[in-house]
Amino acid sequence: MERNMEEEFPVIQIIDKEGRYVDGTYKNEISQELVQRFYRQLVCMRTFDQKAINLQRQGRLGTYPGFEGQEAAQVGSALALEEDDWMFPTYRDHAASITFGRSYNILSSWNGRIEGNLPPEGKNIVPPSVPIATQLPLATGVAMANKYKGSNQAVIVYFGDGATSEGDFHEGLNFASVYQAPVVFFNQNNRYAISVPVWKQMNSETIAQKSLAYDIPGRRIDGNDVLAVYFETKKALEQARNGGGPTLIEAVTWRYGAHTTADDPTKYRNQKEENEKHRQNDPILRLELFMKAYGYWDENWKDRIKDEIKKEIDNAVKGLESMPPPDINDIYDYMFEKPTWTIEQQKQEYINHWRGEMKC
Amino acid sequence: MLTKIKTNKLTPIQAITDGLRTMLKEREEVIVLGEDVGVNGGVFRATDGLQEEFGESRVFDTPLSEAGIIGTSIGMAMNGMLPVAEIQFLGFIYPAYEQIMTHATRMRYRTKGRFTVPMVIRAPYGAGVRAPEIHSDSMEALFTHMPGIKVVCPSNPYDAKGLLISAIEDPDPVLFLEPLKLYRAFRDEVPEEKYKVELGKGKLIQEGEDVTIIAWGAMIPVAMQAAKQAEEKGITCDVIDLRTLYPIDKDIIAKSMQKTGRTVIVHEAPATGGLGNDIISIINDTSFLYMKSPIERVTGADVHVPFWALEEHNIPTPARVMDAIHKVIDF
Ligand SMILES: Cc1ncc(C[n+]2csc(CCOP(=O)(O)OP(=O)(O)O)c2C)c(N)n1
Ligand SMILES: [Mg+2]
Numbered sequence: 299m300e301r302n303m304e305e306e307f308p309v310i311q312i313i314d315k316e317g318r319y320v321d322g323t324y325k326n327e328i329s330q331e332l333v334q335r336f337y338r339q340l341v342c343m344r345t346f347d348q349k350a351i352n353l354q355r356q357g358r359l360g361t362y363p364g365f366e367g368q369e370a371a372q373v374g375s376a377l378a379l380e381e382d383d384w385m386f387p388t389y390r391d392h393a394a395s396i397t398f399g400r401s402y403n404i405l406s407s408w409n410g411r412i413e414g415n416l417p418p419e420g421k422n423i424v425p426p427s428v429p430i431a432t433q434l435p436l437a438t439g440v441a442m443a444n445k446y447k448g449s450n451q452a453v454i455v456y457f458g459d460g461a462t463s464e465g466d467f468h469e470g471l472n473f474a475s476v477y478q479a480p481v482v483f484f485n486q487n488n489r490y491a492i493s494v495p496v497w498k499q500m501n502s503e504t505i506a507q508k509s510l511a512y513d514i515p516g517r518r519i520d521g522n523d524v525l526a527v528y529f530e531t532k533k534a535l536e537q538a539r540n541g542g543g544p545t546l547i548e549a550v551t552w553r554y555g556a557h558t559t560a561d562d563p564t565k566y567r568n569q570k571e572e573n574e575k576h577r578q579n580d581p582i583l584r585l586e587l588f589m590k591a592y593g594y595w596d597e598n599w600k601d602r603i604k605d606e607i608k609k610e611i612d613n614a615v616k617g618l619e620s621m622p623p624p625d626i627n628d629i630y631d632y633m634f635e636k637p638t639w640t641i642e643q644q645k646q647e648y649i650n651h652w653r654g655e656m657k658c
Numbered sequence: 659m660l661t662k663i664k665t666n667k668l669t670p671i672q673a674i675t676d677g678l679r680t681m682l683k684e685r686e687e688v689i690v691l692g693e694d695v696g697v698n699g700g701v702f703r704a705t706d707g708l709q710e711e712f713g714e715s716r717v718f719d720t721p722l723s724e725a726g727i728i729g730t731s732i733g734m735a736m737n738g739m740l741p742v743a744e745i746q747f748l749g750f751i752y753p754a755y756e757q758i759m760t761h762a763t764r765m766r767y768r769t770k771g772r773f774t775v776p777m778v779i780r781a782p783y784g785a786g787v788r789a790p791e792i793h794s795d796s797m798e799a800l801f802t803h804m805p806g807i808k809v810v811c812p813s814n815p816y817d818a819k820g821l822l823i824s825a826i827e828d829p830d831p832v833l834f835l836e837p838l839k840l841y842r843a844f845r846d847e848v849p850e851e852k853y854k855v856e857l858g859k860g861k862l863i864q865e866g867e868d869v870t871i872i873a874w875g876a877m878i879p880v881a882m883q884a885a886k887q888a889e890e891k892g893i894t895c896d897v898i899d900l901r902t903l904y905p906i907d908k909d910i911i912a913k914s915m916q917k918t919g920r921t922v923i924v925h926e927a928p929a930t931g932g933l934g935n936d937i938i939s940i941i942n943d944t945s946f947l948y949m950k951s952p953i954e955r956v957t958g959a960d961v962h963v964p965f966w967a968l969e970e971h972n973i974p975t976p977a978r979v980m981d982a983i984h985k986v987i988d989f
Contacts, residue, residue, distance in 0.1 A: 360788050360966065389790070410788060410966030428791045429750060430722055463721035465753060493698035494719045566697045624967040633961050640930055644959035648971065655977055 307506040307518040309550060312525040315579055317587025324529050333585070333594045336524045339377070340369045340582045342607045343393035349611050350405055354559045358619070362408045363390050364555040367522075370581030371486050371549040372456075373397050374527030378535055379454060384422040384440050386433040386455040390486075390553075394456060395423055402614030406621060412628055413621070422451070431461035434470025434483065441479035441538070452538045453481040454531070460491025462505055471546065475512035480538035482531060483546045486521060488553045493566035505548040514544050521549030522581040525588075552576045626652070668848045671841040673815035674704050674780070677822035678742065680852050682712050685740060688826060690717045692727055692744030692780075701746055702782060702841055728754035728779065732761050735777040740826055748783035748835065749795035762831040763806030778825045782838035783811075784876045784926055785963045785973050794963040796875075796926040799933050801833050802904040808857055809903040811835040813878035815846040817901055820855030828857060835903075837876035860907035862914065866894030869983050870914040872937055873924040874900040877974060881924050884979035893987060903933055911937060912944035919950035920986035924974050929957040951989035954982035 312321050319325070347366050353359040365372065372393035379385065379398055387395045392404055399421045407414025407426070415425035427433035437455035444451045461467055462485070474481050485505050489496045502508065509516025517534070519526045527549055534545035554573050556563045563569050577583075589595040630637060630645040637645070668676060681688045690705055690712075696719040699706035709717040720727050724745055731741035745751045751758075758779070766774045785794035801809050810825055810832055812818040818836070825832035863878070864885055873881040878899050885895040896914040900906065915921055921941060923934040934955040941953060956974040964972050 361790060407965070408790070410969065412965040412967075414965075428793075429752070460722035463723040463726065465723065465725050491693075491722050492701065493694045493696075494722070498719055499721050561701070565699070624965075626968060626971055629961055629964045629968055629971060630959065638960065640960045644929065644961075648959065651978060651981055652971065 303503040303507040307504045307516060307548075310517060310519040310526050310530060311523050312529065313523055313584060313588045315584060317584055317589075317591050324525070327529075328525065330594050333589055334599070336373065336377070336528070337582070337585050337589065338603050338607070339373045339397055340524065340585060341603065342610065343369045343373060343396065344582060345607050345611050346392070346396065346402065346614070349615065350408070351555070351559065353615065354408075359405065360408045360410060361558050361560045363558040365390050365393055365553065367552045367554040367576065367581070368486055368488055369393050370524035370585070371521035371527055371551045374524040375454060375484050375531040375547075375549070378528050378531035380452070380535075382422065383451050383535070384424070384437070384444075384453040386424045386437045386440075386453070387426050388433070388456050388458065389426045389428055390458070391426065391456045395426070398423060402611070403617060405614070405618055409618070411621065411624060431457055431464035431466040431470075433457070434461075434466050435473060437481050437483075438470045438474040438477075438479050438544075441474065441481035441544070442477050444480055445477070450539055451480075452535045453479075454484050454535070455481060456484050456486065458491060459485065459487040459489060459496045459505060460494065460499055461485075462508065463499055471508070471512045471514070471544070474544035475514050478541070478543035480541075481544045482534045482538060483544060484531065485546065485548045487548050487550050489550075490553065490557070490567070492557045492561060495567075506546060509546040512546075514546060516546045516548070518548045518550065521551030522579050522584060524581060524585055551581075552579070664850045665847040666850060667845045668815045669842045669845050670812070670815045670818050670836070671702060671704055673819040673846075673848045674822060674836060675706060675708070676848060677819040678705065678708060679711070680819070681740075681742075681823060681826045682708065682716060684852060687738060687740040688716070688742060689734070689739060690742045690744070691720050691731065693720060693722055693746050695719060695744050700744060702838065704780070704836070705744065724750055724752070724754040725757055728757040728762065731777050731779075732757060732765070732775050735775045735831075736765065736773045740776055740778075742778045742780060742826060745779060745781040747789075747793045747795070747838075748781040748797065749792040751779075751781055755800075758801070758807065758831070759804055763804050766830065767806065774829060775831045776829050778822070778832050778834050780822075780834045780836060782836045782841070784837050784839050785966075785969050786839045786876065788966040788969075791965065794966075794969065796958075796963075798835060798903055799927055799931055802933055802936065803931070806831070808832045808905070809835065810857060810901065811837070811875040811903055812901060813837060813840065813875050813899050815848045817855050817861075817899075819848055820853050821857065821901065823852060824854045824857050827854070832857070835875060839876045840879070843879070855901070858902045858905045858907055860898050860900045860902070860910040862896060862910065863899045864895060864897040866896050866918070868893045868895065868918055869920045869922060869986055870896045870898060870911075870918045871922045871924065871979065871983075872898045872900060872911065874903060877924045877926060880974055880976055880979060883976035884983065887976060887980050888983050893983060895983070906936060906940060908940045908944060911940050915941050915945045916948045919948050921953045922956060922979060922982040922986060923953065924956045924979055926958050926973055928960045929955060930960045932957055951986040954985050956982050
């Protein structure tokens with residue numbers, strides 16, 4: 299019998315495109331405060347992203363990978379974490395990273411600043427992973443250590459649809475399954491890996507179904523429904539914490555923009571047509587409709603937070619642009635705890651040369 | 659009457675596209691595969707228009723998997739095809755390292771030639787374009803150290819096309835490194851027809867008397883600028899563009915070295931285990947008694963390519979090469 303994976307892994311929603319409940323399971327947990335928190339963070343992250351794109355266009359930021367359209371997947375999943383959980387984001391997951399506690403200075407990595415990799419003291423947020431899928435086995439390893447130590451911390455690891463093609467995807471999931479490691483594999487299926495659409499990336503209908511091979515739970519959720527993302531991720535994290543092992547979550551979403559500011563999406567898809575369609579399914583619009591339909595909306599509040607957010611982001615840019623110059627010592631001093639003699643010698647030689655050039 | 663060869667003024671990356679097109683036309687066993695090489699024409703546009711021209715069975719996007727790209731290319735090469743695989747950046751080749759090291763480089767040896775791997779791996783490499791982490795690696799010596807694969811690195815459009823064609827027609831695996839910093843840096847005349855630049859042969863691109871500068875790829879403009887600055891101070895240089903990194907053209911090195919007696923080697927990659935050391939050993943073996951000074955290396959430090967706000971501090975500059983020239987002269 300032919301199996302239909304789209305039926306076996308139906309897209310989980312709590313609210314539909316029109317902002318109406320389709321699943322009331324969590325109704326009692328949904329409060330004004332929670333919904334406003336979601337909304338504020340979604341708007342804040344979109345403002346951040348648009349600002350970054352503008353800065354890049356003005357030559358004030360290097361190549362930057364935007365995430366507009368994916369805010370709900372990132373914000374909803376990050377808000378589901380406990381403070382001391384671990385996060386392994388990719389380069390596209392600044393909304394998740396910032397929501398979980400990274401400062402806006404994360405942006406400075408796109409200006410070639412290593413400072414942009416550093417989480418606040420005590421936060422287990424690993425720098426964005428650039429080599430695709432390599433972070434999955436790492437996340438599994440962190441989770442294995444948590445289990446070994448009897449710690450209650452869970453791990454979330456982000457990756458894209460394209461990442462499922464790398465061997466590291468299999469290795470990360472298989473180890474997690476074998477050792478029942480407390481890790482949530484959070485896939486954002488934005489349906490493109492640069493120019494390659496997901497239907498060319500794989501011959502399977504869903505990403506969630508790949509969980510079957512590891513005999514772990516798989517969930518396919520509407521990644522633009524912040525409530526579904528939040529509650530499903532929370533459930534998976536709880537399960538991991540309680541010894542239930544890993545979960546694979548596929549959040550179906552869409553990036554409106556280019557892969558990065560160096561990419562031209564019109565080369566491989568009809569941007570206008572596609573985005574007109576996908577704007578109907580916008581994560582922020584959907585939450586707004588929901589808030590209006592169920593009495594959570596307050597126009598004055600919205601105006602107020604928009605002002606606040608604008609100030610916050612403007613300040614972030616000021617921070618970015620008033621960073622002290624980079625420190626040459628950073629090139630050499632963190633290769634080892636104690637530099638080897640070769641590095642020491644190379645550093646000395648270079649710095650002498652450089653001082654000579656600078657005449658200082 | 660001489661028939662005039664028709665040429666076009668191309669950038670290095672256009673010359674690569676031209677080389678691919680030439681071979682796709684000439685041999686139907688040639689296929690081009692990799693991430694985003696199809697509709698998108700490659701993230702740098704090296705395969706621009708090729709899918710349109712030759713169809714999806716000849717030029718195609720693969721899943722995002724370097725081990726998959728190289729592993730299947732090895733299989734296809736064993737079975738009569740001539741795959742030209744693109745790795746998006748050299749820094750992303752590491753997942754494929756195993757396939758290259760354990761299969762591509764060994765198949766001929768372990769079957770006494772019964773199975774062979776006539777494939778080409780193309781990869782942009784190098785720093786200096788303000789790229790994000792890992793996009794700027796130039797770890798060529800990881801591959802020159804591997805027995806069983808040739809490594810090629812052109813610095814200009816003419817060599818790029820000619821070496822690429824030689825690489826595709828070579829019966830063994832070839833890693834073809836493309837200095838991404840030079841992709842669109844300048845144009846040069848490139849013959850429209852098929853021609854080859856022989857693998858394993860360097861080129862003397864400037865002649866002098868006092869110092870031999872050896873470089874390749876993106877370091878060629880750096881070496882040339884330094885040579886020019888030296889000339890203003892009355893020091894003239896031979897500049898060798900190595901072009902093939904394995905096997906190295908030892909004759910061109912020996913000949914120049916025996917004339918000048920002084921050598922400066924320039925590469926971006928870390929000093930330790932770098933190709934500079936192999937060049938020193940060639941000089942040691944061929945020209946020991948001609949040495950007038952110790953050989954100088956101008957290289958990256960034993961560190962990763964710095965985040966780009968600091969990357970220029972780790973890339974050899976004409977000024978650093980000049981320091982080295984003074985050192986060998988003043989010894
Ligand atoms: C190992 C590796 N190969 C290639 C690349 C180049 N690259 C950067 S992003 C990307 C596509 C990733 O697609 P996906 O996993 O769907 O994530 P998305 O960018 O859509 O968030 C590619 C091929 C890389 N970063 N790492
Ligand atoms: Mg994707």
